[in-house]
Amino acid sequence: MPDRAQGRLHGAAPVAVIDIGSNSVRLVVYEVASRSPAPLFNEKVLCGLGRVVAKKRRIEGEPAERTLVALRRFRAIVDQLGAGKPWMLATAAVRDAENCEAFVREAEAAAGGKIMLLSGRREAELAAAGILSGFDRPDGIAADLGGGSLEVIDLTPAGLSQATTLALGGLALEQRAGGNLAKASEITSNDIESLDWLANGKGRTLYAVGGTWRNIARLHMISIGYPLHVTHGYARASDELADYCDLLIKTKKLMELPGIEQISPARRDVLGLGAVVLRSLIQRTKPSRVVFSIFGIREGLLYTLLPREERRQDPLLAFCEDYAVLRSRSPRHAHELCDWTDRLFTAPGPEETAEQRRLRHAACLISDIAWRAHPDYRGEQSLNVLAHAALSGIEHVGRIFLALAVYFRHTGGERNEFSERLVKLVPKPEIKRARIIGAAIRAAHMLSVGAPGIIDRAPPTYEGKKLVLRLPPSLAPLNGERLQKRFATLADLLGRTAEIRTGR
Numbered sequence: 004m005p006d007r008a009q010g011r012l013h014g015a016a017p018v019a020v021i022d023i024g025s026n027s028v029r030l031v032v033y034e035v036a037s038r039s040p041a042p043l044f045n046e047k048v049l050c051g052l053g054r055v056v057a058k059k060r061r062i063e064g065e066p067a068e069r070t071l072v073a074l075r076r077f078r079a080i081v082d083q084l085g086a087g088k089p090w091m092l093a094t095a096a097v098r099d100a101e102n103c104e105a106f107v108r109e110a111e112a113a114a115g116g117k118i119m120l121l122s123g124r125r126e127a128e129l130a131a132a133g134i135l136s137g138f139d140r141p142d143g144i145a146a147d148l149g150g151g152s153l154e155v156i157d158l159t160p161a162g163l164s165q166a167t168t169l170a171l172g173g174l175a176l177e178q179r180a181g182g183n184l185a186k187a188s189e190i191t192s193n194d195i196e197s198l199d200w201l202a203n204g205k206g207r208t209l210y211a212v213g214g215t216w217r218n219i220a221r222l223h224m225i226s227i228g229y230p231l232h233v234t235h236g237y238a239r240a241s242d243e244l245a246d247y248c249d250l251l252i253k254t255k256k257l258m259e260l261p262g263i264e265q266i267s268p269a270r271r272d273v274l275g276l277g278a279v280v281l282r283s284l285i286q287r288t289k290p291s292r293v294v295f296s297i298f299g300i301r302e303g304l305l306y307t308l309l310p311r312e313e314r315r316q317d318p319l320l321a322f323c324e325d326y327a328v329l330r331s332r333s334p335r336h337a338h339e340l341c342d343w344t345d346r347l348f349t350a351p352g353p354e355e356t357a358e359q360r361r362l363r364h365a366a367c368l369i370s371d372i373a374w375r376a377h378p379d380y381r382g383e384q385s386l387n388v389l390a391h392a393a394l395s396g397i398e399h400v401g402r403i404f405l406a407l408a409v410y411f412r413h414t415g416g417e418r419n420e421f422s423e424r425l426v427k428l429v430p431k432p433e434i435k436r437a438r439i440i441g442a443a444i445r446a447a448h449m450l451s452v453g454a455p456g457i458i459d460r461a462p463p464t465y466e467g468k469k470l471v472l473r474l475p476p477s478l479a480p481l482n483g484e485r486l487q488k489r490f491a492t493l494a495d496l497l498g499r500t501a502e503i504r505t506g507r
Contacts, residue, residue, distance in 0.1 A: 017043055018308075019081045019089035020301045021074070021114055025053025025096035025150025025174055026269070027214070028070050030077040031301055032084050036308050039322035039395055040136070043084060048073040049269045052096040053150035053174035062097065062106045074113035081115075089116040090304060094126055095151025095172060121300075123168025127154040129303035131163040134210050136306035137235065137298030139317060139361075139396040143208030144201065144288050147299055148216055148280055150174040150273075155195075155284075157203055158210070165200045171280050173215055173273030184252055184275050191283045204288030209241065212299045215277035218266050220295040222274075223247050225262035230424040233391055235297040236398040241285045244293045248282035251275055294398060317361065318396030323368035326392075330372035335455040340367035343458045344443050351465050352497065353439070362401055363440055366408040370444045371453060373413070382413030386422055403429050404437055411441025412448075415492065435496070442493040449486040450478070470494040472503045479505035 015035040022029045029047035033040045050069045052062055062070075081089050091114055097103055098120055107118050121129070130147035140160040147154040151172040157165035170179065171191055180187035195201065211220075220234045226247070231237075252275055257263060263271065285293065306314060327334040341364045348355050348363065355363065369389065373381040389406035397405075403425045410422055416438055418426065426434055450472075451457040461478055464471050472490055474482055482503055494501035 017084050017086040018305065019077075019084070019086035020304060021077055021089045021091045021116065022301050023052070023070065023074075023091065023093040023097055023110065023118070025056070025094060025152070025172055026051060026273075027150070028052075028073045028077075029301075030080060030089070032081065032086050033305060036305050037321065037325070038136075038309065038313050038316045038318050039325055040302055040305050041325075041393060044080060046077070046080070049267065051150075051174065051269070052100075053172060054178070056096045056100050056151070057175055057178035060099070060101045062100045062102060067106065071109060071113045074110055078113065078115045089114060091116045091118045092129075092300060092304065093118050093120050094149055094300075095123075095168075095170075095175070098122070099151065123152060123154065124166060126152070126300060127156050127166035127168060128163065129300040129307070130154045130212060131156045131158050131166070132303030132306045133212065133298040133300055134158055134296060134303075135160075135162070135314075136302045136318065137296050137395045138210070138294075138398075139319060141208070141210060143210055143290060143294075144204035144284075145210040145212065145296075146284055148172060148211075148213035148277060153280060155198065155201070157200060165203075167198055169194045171195075173276045176276050176280070177273065180276075184279060187276055188252070188279050188283070191279050192286075195280075195283045195287045198287075201284075201288050204290050206289070206291050208238075209284060209288055209290035209293045210296050211281065211293055212296045213277075215270065215273050216281060217295060217297065218270050218274060219248070219251065219277060219281065221265065222251075222260060222262050225265075226260075230421065230428070231390060231399060231403075233399070233402070234295050235393075235395070236294065236402060238292050238294045238398050238400075241290045241293055245282050245285045248278035248285075251278040252282070298395065319361070319365050319394060319401075320368070320396075322392075322394055322396070323365045326372060327368045330374075331369075332371055332374050332453040333455045334368075336451060336453055336458075337368045337371065339451075339455060339459050340370060340444060340447060343447055343462060344440065346462050346464065347439070347443055347493075347497065353436070355436075358401075359436065362397075362404055363408075363436075365397075366405050366412075366437075366440050367444065369405070370409050370412050371448075372409075374453065382410045382417075383419060383421075385413060386410040386419075386425075390421075390425065400429055400433070404433055407434065408437040408440045408444075411438050412444040413441075415445060415489075416441070439493070439496045442489070442496050446486070446489040446493045449489050450474075450481055465499070466502075468499055469502050470497055470499040472501075474503065474505045476506060 019032045027047045032044040134145045145156040149172045153169045153171040327337040373385045491501040
C-alpha cells in the first residue's frame with residue numbers, strides 16, 4: 004500500500020471548517036484534508052441570518068445571538084478534537100449586512116478564527132471546487148442554492164468557465180416575492196433568463212447543491228419508493244424532476260407529502276421556493292438530467308488546500324484505498340486483486356470501458372472490508388455498508404454495482420430482499436459483470452485466504468474455450484475441492500470450462 008494513504012490517515016491533524024450561511028451555521032471537522040474527506044463531526048444550527056438581513060439590512064437580534072452562541076460551542080468542539088484554528092467562511096447574509104465588519108469581529112472572537120468573507124465570485128469558485136471534489140470529471144452546470152444567494156457555474160473537468168451570483172437564495176427570494184410563489188416564479192425566471200451562457204447546459208448535467216435541494220431529493224426518493232436514501236449522486240431525468248418541482252409548488256397540503264415529517268420546520272418553509280428555482284434552472288438550461296451533491300463550498304475549500312497531484316487523484320479510488328487500509332486484512336492483497344482480475348478482462352475475455360475498469364478496481368479494493376463479521380452475514384453487511392457509504396466520485400448506479408459485486412463475492416450470487424430491490428436499478432449486463440467480479444474475488448480468496456504475495460504467482464489465463472489456473476509447485480497443495488468449485492463457477496460465468504494445473 005502506498006505510504007501516501009497511510010500518512011494521510013494517520014499522520015495529519017483534523018481540519019475544521021465553519022460555514023456561516025444565510026440559513027444555517029455549520030461546523031464540519033474532517034479527519035484530514037484528503038481527496039476523500041471523511042467528517043469526524045458535523046453539526047448545524049438554523050440561525051436564519053439571511054431573513055433578518057433581508058428585512059433590516061443588519062445582523063441583529065435573536066439570529067445574531069444564536070449564531071454567536073453556536074460559534075462559541077463550535078470553538079470548544081474544535082479544541083477538543085485537536086483541529087487547530089478553524090477555517091471560517093461567511094457568505095451572502097454577512098457580506099450584504101450593513102454592520103458586516105462589526106459582526107465579523109464578534110464572530111471571529113467567538114470562534115477563534117479568521118473569517119473569509121466570500122464574494123459572490125469566490126463562493127461560486129468554491130462551489131465549483133466542491134463539485135470537482137465530489138464527482139469524477141464533472142461536466143455541466145453546477146448550481147449552489149443557499150439562503151441568501153444562488154451561485155451558477157459552467158463547469159468542465161478543467162474547472163469553471165462561467166460563474167454568476169443571483170439573489171435567489173430561499174430567504175432572499177422569500178423577501179423579494181413577499182412570500183408569494185407566483186411572484187417568486189416570475190422573479191426567478193427573469194433573473195435566470197438574463198444569463199445567456201446557461202444555454203450551454205443543454206443536454207449536459209445539472210449538479211444541484213444546497214440543503215433545500217437535498218430535501219427535495221429526499222422527498223422525491225420517498226415518493227417513488229427508492230431503496231436508497233443517500234442524496235449524493237442521486238440522478239434523475241430533468242423532466243421527472245421538473246414535474247416533481249411543479250407538484251411541490253402547487254400543493255396546498257404540504258404536510259401530507261410522504262416523508263415531509265423528516266424535514267425540519269425551518270426547511271419546509273423554503274421548499275416551494277427551492278422548487279421554483281430548480282424548475283426555472285431546468286427550463287432554462289435544458290439538461291439531460293439532474294444530479295444532487297452533498298459536496299459544496301466546505302468540501303471545495305478542502306479541495307483547494309490539497310497539493311495539485313492529490314487533486315488529480317480519482318476520488319472513488321482514493322476512498323477505497325483508505326477504506327482498504329482501515330478495514331481489510333491486507334491492502335496489498337486488495338491491489339493484487341486489481342491485477343489478477345485485469346487478466347480476466349483482457350482479450351479474449353469480456354470487454355470493458357475505462358469506467359467499468361475503474362469500478363472493478365474499486366470493488367477489488369473494498370472486497371474484504373467485512374472480514375471481521377460472522378461469515379453468514381458478511382455479504383449482507385457489505386451490501387448495507389457500501390450502499391450507504393460516504394462514497395464520492397460515483398453516482399448511484401455505480402454505487403449499487405460496487406455494493407452488489409462485493410455482496411456476490413460473499414454469497415456466490417444469492418440475493419436477499421434488499422439486494423433484489425437494488426438489482427432493479429442497474430442494467431442487466433452490469434449485474435452479470437458484478438457477478439463475474441464477485442466470483443473472481445471469491446475464487447482468488449480460496450487461493451490466497453486474503454494473504455498477499457500468493458495470487459500474483461498464479462494468474463488466470465484463457466486457452467481457447469478454457470479458463471486455466473496454473474499453480475506452481477509451492478501452491479499445488481492448495482488445489483482442493485472448494486477452490487475447484489469456485490474457479491469453475493467463475494469460468495462458467497465467463498462462458499469457459501475451468502481447468503486447474505499444478506506443477507511447473
